[in-house]
Amino acid sequence: MKIVLINPPHTAIGSRIPDDHLPPLGLLSVGGPLIDDGHIVGLIDAEFGPMTIAEIVSRVAASGPDLVLIGHSGSTSAHPTARAIAEAVKHSDRAIRIVYGGVFPTYHWREVLAETEAFDILVRGEGEETMRRLAGTLTAGRPLATVPGIAYRNGDGEILATQPAQAFADLDAYRVGWELIDHRHYSYWGGKRAVVMQFSRGCPHLCNYCGQRGFWTRWRHRSPELFAREIARLYREEGVELINLADENPTSSRKAWLAFLEAMIIENVPVQIVGSTRADDIVRDADILHLYRKAGVVRWLIGMENTDEATLTLIKKGGAKATDREAIRLLRQHDILSMATWVVGFEEETLSHLLRGFRQLLSYDPDQIQALYVTPHRWTPFFRIARDRQVIETDIRKWDYKHQVLKMRHLNPIVLVACVKLIEVAVQARPKALLRILFHRDREQRHSMRWYTQMGRRVWFHEILEFLFRRRHLKDGPTLENFWGAPQDSEEESMLRPQRYVKSLDAAE
Structure with a gap:
């Protein structure tokens, strides 16, 4: 599966004023295990520039992904931008599945899925193992209900959540995808x-x-x-x-x-x-x-x-x-x-x-x-x-x-x-x-x-x-x-x- 990770540009003063940028650890932490599972993974770090939504959509289109994953460490204040990106990507190509993760969607999954149809699946809690299972499930065409720690809409448009995922005990079990930056x-x-x-x-x-x-x-x-x-x-x-x-x-x-x-x-x-x-x-x-x-x-x-x-x-x-x-x-x-x-x-x-x-x-x-x-x-x-x-x-x-x-x-x-x-x-x-x-x-x-x-x-x-x-x-x-x-x-x-x-x-x- 071809997967693109998107780090949205943040509107916070602390993100826009300094000349320095730090890498998006959360996305890299998810990217490492996905790469190890054989998926083709790329990163669009829209903090640089910052990129406009049109530029992000263009980069996504050029990558031709099957799946887009959006996440940001400042997830509450970044949510409006994440939503705008998801809606623009979905408008450009409805075949792309869009996954959304972070602290805010973990808790506000009901509201996020109700307010827009741009997000297909939300990851709740830690993403490393959940995204591995989700990507494997989508590749094999298995039911989403078998993946713990997600929320989604079923075929009737009903908003559902699976049982919570288990936090993994061994933090060394998954590596950070440093090669993405x-x-x-x-x-x-x-x-x-x-x-x-x-x-x-x-x-x-x-x-x-x-x-x-x-x-x-x-x-x-x-x-x-x-x-x-x-x-x-x-x-x-x-x-x-x-x-x-x-x-x-x-x-x-x-x-x-x-x-x-x-x-x-x-x-x-x-x-x-x-x-x-x-x-x-x-x-x-x-x-x-x-x-x-x-x-x-x-x-x-x-x-x-x-x-x-x-x-x-x-x-x-x-x-x-x-x-x-x-x-x-x-x-x-x-x-x-x-x-x-x-x-x-x-x-x-x-x-x-x-x-x-x-x-x-x-x-x-x-x-x-x-x-x-x-x-x-x-x-x-x-x-x-x-x-x-x-x-x-x-x-x-x-x-x-x-x-x-x-x-x-x-x-x-x-x-x-x-x-x-x-x-x-x-x-x-x-x-x-x-x-x-x-x-x-x-x-x-x-x-x-x-x-x-x-x-x-x-x-x-x-x-x-x-x-x-x-x-x-x-x-x-x-x-x-x-x-x-x-x-x-x-x-x-x-x-x-x-x-x-x-x-x-x-x-x-």
Whole structure:
């Protein structure tokens, strides 16, 4: 079977402003097993350009595929573009079957199949094994009902879903299809040849707003030694200099993470590793942070979410302000950059909350900050808590964490965005931060901070201009539940749990 994978161009500011692009790991992860099964697979990465829909359709037509698979890591905000591409491809050739995968279609499969006939089949949950089975079933002409983990229409137009697929226990069982990309075209941090990779999937913590935890169903990790070996091969054969970990929480198991660090040190390749983790894991690993740095870890994004204790309790973050501050101090001690995420837009926030948050950020003293806006997903427990809040942004392309989408009780949007933009400037331009950018003792870290500052400055001005001239918030919008539908947290886990891990991961390492 001839299969074309499409990575839609994303409208998010973070995708359009930087000159760097990272490869679409999800599609490559599905592409590898399909190639190994004997299918002819190609990739259209429409982020470059970005491509117009007409250009994408032309590329698809030139490939002459039997099957098109569309997916994007930012699947909620990318959905309108994915739908437009599917409709255009289907209009050009109705014989092409179109498959759609990702977090958003996994949970919104009923609505997606009802709103357009362009998508023939949706993949729910992890795609590697499901797409293998689906491609094999289509090739052999067997009934779709035999494939777990999909949704589709039957011959009568009825929308159906098969039983959930089982999350696979062995993350090393399927390889990433790196041959689908030209590594020379992908970079990060100002031109460093880069890829996205996963050491683990899922997260064992119970933050009730997380849209990823349930999608992966259970925290699992790759073989530390095999993962380090793959990174080393990408450096030696493809010149990859930087690894961006897409994990929610790669350090969940100290034992597994330490084994990976030691394996990377043995490989002895000068790659840089960036990713995100929890502050309490950093504090837990205070005695081995020198190994983090020796293995190539140069920056962690730490999900602090908020500095208000009541808000942290509401979202069940499970962290503590003292731990957050100590994690940043420890990282700096080992020349590892820290990026603190700070989420705003909670219903009861006032100016005093924002001022207190600003002071707390200053006391944390992070190297970088990333301000995000509350963005509830229907399949998370937090959606049920926020179900009666009013939606002020109905364009779901803006549901990308970088735009306010929910009404606040005490602050109107112009006040909130003004405060956030001022706080970003004040934190990033404080004397301590500027001195590090100019005189950090590590040349590579100086380069990283300067690149982030330059990109952040461009994004900052773009966000201000967009807010002033391109956005129109609703004054009396629908409730969150009326906009998206009833809470779906009873379906939060998208797959059946992998049997091998049920016992071994219930016991904390």
